Amino acid sequence: MITLEKHLAAHASVNPGEEDAHLILCHCGTWFDDEGDHRAHVAATWREARTVREVEDLDALLVGTILRCGYGRVWEKLPGHRRFSGMEVGKDLGVPALVVWTPEDGAA
Numbered sequence: 001m002i003t004l005e006k007h008l009a010a011h012a013s014v015n016p017g018e019e020d021a022h023l024i025l026c027h028c029g030t031w032f033d034d035e036g037d038h039r040a041h042v043a044a045t046w047r048e049a050r051t052v053r054e055v056e057d058l059d060a061l062l063v064g065t066i067l068r069c070g071y072g073r074v075w076e077k078l079p080g081h082r083r084f085s086g087m088e089v090g091k092d093l094g095v096p097a098l099v100v101w102t103p104e105d106g107a108a
């Protein structure tokens, strides 16, 4: 799971050179006309990078990872195969789910 620090580095603005100085070049290679559009791109790519779309991908998450699932419920990954806090009969962890925090992010 990508951390915010690595995501911001991957989408930092790059000096596009004198000729294109009025434009913003993202480190990923995308061009923008203004800083607001670039900020929206960084936010959208961040959400996408932290979204789990397949149930199978839940297995790769570290124990302690906090998710907000497609049903609006919040879960913490526990040790064991697809075990999450608060799991009850009839309540599923729906994907897509957004990773809110992972131990890779550092101190919570």
Ligand SMILES: [Zn+2]
Pocket: 010, 011, 026, 027, 028, 029, 030, 041, 045
């Ligand atoms: Zn980018």
